[in-house]
Amino acid sequence: MTTDTAQARRITLPGGEMLAWSDLRADGVAGGGPLAALAARVVPAGARVLLAGPHEPAFLDRLAHAEVTCLLRSHLDGAALAELAGDRAVRVIVGGPTGLPAGETYDVVIAASGLDPVESVEGARLGWDGVLATLAGALRPGGTLLLRLDNPVGLHRMVDVSPWYADRDDAAWTIDGVLDAGHPANLDQLHGRLTGAGLTPDACFAGYPHPAAVTALVATEALDRETSAGLLDAVLHGACAGGYASRSVLQDPARLAVDALHAGLGSQLAPAWVVLARRDGVPGAERADLPMALTRTGPPGVGVVEVVAAAHGWHWRVTDPPARTEPATGPYASRTAAYRDAGALAGPAPTGRLLRTLLLDACLRRDLDTLRTLLSGYARWLDSSAVDGRLSGAPALAGVDNVVVAGDDFAVLDPSWQAAAPLTVEVALARGLWRFATVLLTGGYAHPWPSTLDLAGLTVVLGGMAGRELGRATVAAAVETEAAVVAALHGLDAKGRLKLADELGALEPTSPPPGPESYQQLREAWLRQREELGRVRAVLGWTEDLLTSRERALRRADAMINLLSGSVSFRVGRLVITPARWARRAARAAKRRLRAALRRRIVREEQQ
Secondary structure, three states, rough: HHHHHHHHEEEEEOOOEEOOOOOOOOOOOOOOOHHHHHHHHHHHOEEEEEEEEOOHHHHOOOOOEEEEEEEOOOOOHHHHHHHHOOOEEEEEEEEOOOHHHOOOOOEEEOOOOHHHHOOOOOOOOOOHHHHHHHHHHHHEEEEEEEEEEEEOOOHHHEEEEEHHHHHHOOOOOOOOOOOOOOOOOOOHHHHHHHHHHEEEEEEEEEEEOOOOOOEEEEHHHHHHHHOOOOOHHHHHHHHHHOOOOOOOOOOOOOHHHHHHHHHOOOOOOEEEEEEEEEEEEOOOOOOOOOEEEOOOOHHHOOEEEEEEEEOOOEEEEEOOOOOOOOOOOOHHHHOOOOOEEEHOEEEEEEOOHHHHHHHHHHHOOOOOHHHHHHHHHHHHHHHHHHOEEEEEEOHOOOOOOEEEEEEEEEEEEOOEEEEEEEEEHHHHHHHHHHHHHHHHOOOOOOOOOOOOOOHHHHHHHHHHOOOOOOOOOHHHHHHHHHHHHHHHHOOOOHHHHHHHHHHHHOOOOOOOOOOOOEEHHHHHHHHHHHHHHHHHHHHHHHHHHHHHHHHHHHHHHHHHHHHHHOHHHHHHHHHHHHHHHHHHHHHHHHHHHHHHHHHHHHHHHHHO
């Protein structure tokens, strides 16, 4: 039997398939990462699973322990999925939801890409509620539905350059906003629709930073309750900063996400929601093993990190850690400055507020006492972690965005990133302060120091507030270390490391912040550049006025000299002074001749 024949036998065509369309080439497809990790935790071993809608192959890989049936509307995607499945027992149904076999039920139904891409435009149109009712009917009693719903007024809409209502792509078949009453527009409406379909809403997660690429899932209960938690602050900021790195946005999504968290709106403004609902089940019956948060940081190969809520606080959990990436041992140019050790994420996650947030708050309020207390405490904590003045492991890379503060105690939030070689305390401190100075100046934050300070100068000032005397040479070494560490964290090659080092070295207070191209921050950078140009013009004008006044004084002196040189008194004076000059020169010459004659006479007498 040929491969094509085997694939054809695994594909069922009940009708309504879309022959020339591919959902895998469009945005919004659920991939691996936190969504797949959550699905793998929800699906028990040997369960019958219906994967409704398009999902990337990495998602299917996480469900290898279950019997999977894929419901797709694209024939192209069905054929590609059957080919990728290989020898695995994966059944593919290509058509609308009405093509599901009658009377067939599943333990888990997963629609991690939403319900809209489940329905085919070639068959009978059921609408959002109709698709939900069909999938709910395919659940066995006690079964679980995992559903993603995009937020029509989420953070991604607020920072998007192009408005959603101007979308003219081929996939824009449905109105994706609050105007469509057929779609739920918030969590309360979603829970009502689920209840109306005979399902009991259970756990709910907020997905960040974008529905098309969810890299962080956080329980909505935790977002609403722990509004000042440093861990959630770091998770949302990191997800949005990395998720929008190659996008143009209206404003900084990381700043907006953190502000929403502290305002208690982290769940309401989430770009997407992922809801678990059970059929004829008791809410929370099997939720003990669900994590509080799932996040993926760094390159895709680092895996998904989970945070679970235990009796004594939050704990790290890594169920499938990647292989430990030791630092390279080749030539110096090819060595990495940092590596990931996921095994270090074990035990309780430190509590407290993020140091970066506390420092920014103190700068905005011009609270120098709080700044001095925080920075000096940060420096003392680094000293306490050093051995013979050098830091190794996680404390060596502990910047202000990876340190939490609880009272007078400082702790590394994510200790999995380790330094490949020890760093001096001065360089590690300067690196952390330089990173904060970059955020402060390029981000346009108000602060209590003169606007004429550059990045190195502000780093030196911050070091002084921490009780350390940092020179510009130390700051330059810290910037080189930062370039090497960031290159290792993002898996850059030698060419990428050199480009990154040049970009970091060229940063100025008037530069826009690294990362997403935010129009709001670009405007602030333009205002700072205009202010700097105004200051330079003022200095140039003052210098020009000074040169003009000096030139005028020289012209007046020259005119006075010319006037005096042509007068009678000047000529008489020259007639009187000239013989006196000659006589003075003759006297000097006679004196020299007399001294020479006396020296010769003394020499002759000594010889006799």
